[in-house]
Amino acid sequence: MYGPVGQTSSSVAPKRPNGLIALYALVIAVGILEVAMGIVTAIAAIGVYDFRPRYPPNIAIGFISAACALWTWIWAAVLLAYCKKPKAHSPLVRLRIHFWSSLLSAVVWLALAIALTTEITHSCEDLSDDSTVIESCAANAVSMSLAYILFILSLSAAFISGLAARGRGGLDVRVDAP
Incomplete structure (x- = not known):
């Protein structure tokens, strides 16, 4: 078939996955914020732990969420880079990698969001005039x-990847396939 200006369809420029590019950019931005907030959460819980023995889970969950956020935004940056490489032959240009890694990221962020939600009841149960407790809460x-936002963004990226795969012939197709 013929494309624009009489060219054959094989010479048509590859389709850019604009939805994925926007979502990956948002994941990177929110992921960087979550790294900072995870560390702040853990440090604030350490300050409260001096006089409340209930806070070790908050310390661990804060550092775990920071580590997962670091992994998430770095991986999103790698996937974003491969969205823009139409001539690359890496497996990272396949929709399969984008779909499954986004789905895995969504599951991880849902679990962390639930963990942070359960811990918020303990960190906010007694908001006295103590500024350390208020900061921790x-x-x-x-x-x-931010964990819930990363869950929604990751799930959206998996959904868009899945829709693109369904419309283009499966998960083995390239991200930029027409």
Whole structure:
């Protein structure tokens, strides 16, 4: 068949996955914020732990969410880079990698968001005038919100990858396939 200006369809420029590019950019931005907030959550919980022995789970969950956020935004940056390489022969240009890694990321972020949600009840149960407790509660709330946002963004990226794969012939097709 013929494409624009009488060219054959094989010479038509590859289709850019604009939805994935936008989602990966958002995942990178929110992931960087979550790294910072995960560390702040853990440090705030360490400050509260001096006089409340309930906070070790908050410390661990804060550092775990920071580590997962670091992995998430670095991996999203790698996938974003391969969205823009139409001549690359790496497996990273296949929709399969984008779909399954986004789905895995969504599951991880849902689990972390639920963990942060359960811990927020403990970090916010006694908001006295102590600023350390208030900071711990606020940091946990922001970290929890960012975890839910990363879950939604990752699930959206998996959904868009799945739709693109369905419309183009399966998960083995390239991200930029027409």
